[in-house]
Amino acid sequence: MSDASSSVDPQEIAKFEAMAAEWWDPHGKFKPLHMMNPCRLGYVTRQIAAEFGRDLNRPRALEGLRILDIGCGGGLLCEPLARLGATVTGADAAERNIPVAKLHAEQSGLEIDYRHTTAEAIAASGEKFDVVLAMEVVEHVADPQAFLSVCAQLLESGGLTVVSTLNRNPKSYLMAIIGAEHVMRWLPKGTHDWAKFITPDELSGFLETAGMVPVDRRGFVFNPLGWSWSLSERDLSVNYAIAARAG
Template structure:
């Protein structure tokens, strides 16, 4: 079981400074609001396939315990709760938690939010059917230690969805020059290009953490339609993976 502290205080401070803007679709988290439908499509499809759920049902994720690690203001936790999952949202940035709690209460959703880390949850013996690990791994101090903690948080047969940013010239131009410097969707310095992880590197890290990667897809932005879509081939900037804990 992992006991390593992988939290990077400087990264946490960045997101604490933006906490109040989580639910403003035109604010600093506009990119996540735009990306959310694409992320949800992938997440729901993977969970439904692994656990034999019918997404046309009223509460297709009922009976599944789900952790959204690095939950921020709850942009993913809330739709998961609406689909019937028993949701825990966790974030190392303390100021995110009251924002998420208040919004969930206003939405009538029974989500349990905690100011904690993956390592602390794993050490406490918490276990989940599903772990959502979205746009977090590029912000931690020790990716392998962090992913090992995520492995420990899964029940045998559990599923983790992990998304991050590829590391190449295109991702630098899109995520840092484009999103931070030109479009100003995010404050400068939100991302460090050197911390981006290639798909092959992430697959290697997942395997070393004890997980079995079973799928990966790109999430591609269309500037003409101002929308995101999933791609089997284009993993050049944003991409998402699914892995399983076999035992």
């Protein structure tokens, strides 16, 4: 994999390399992601269905769509999207994630094109996708604007991107850094850098500068009493996502 002209941050990649074997352990270091995954998957699939006129109640509802999941990790999003009929490519700059993802897909009887590569390298090859996902990635890259500009290059005309990240405010520091890393110990200390968190308005600006048009934004809200996640139109204070259409 070439890192030339890449937004990849080697120190961030090293963090996830160290945790690669635990991707599919719902009680391991990725427990928070397993807990949130149904919520973010629901948001992603509904946005895709709305954009491309698909009925999610039909089998293989996303058949015919090419989806790229950048920073795919162990494949927590790739696998359900493949089950919905999409042609899925999972890309990750952390090399150790890919064998884990490939093995789990094989055990699940799914065909997914997993690659140890960067968004920049795929864009340089000229490939295009109907949907580009960058979930919990942009807060780990060296240059968010450059990264999202590459995401835009990867989209077909009329394509859709969905980007999720963490807001930057005192509440997100309390929840994502103090709570998740120090109190609950869901994640190793240092997994997140609060200074790299991005506000919704900043992310919208990055997307617009990249030539995309934001069409929706939602918060992913954790309920500690019900120990569950839900979508919110108003509360984007910690985890949130923005969907944008290729301009």
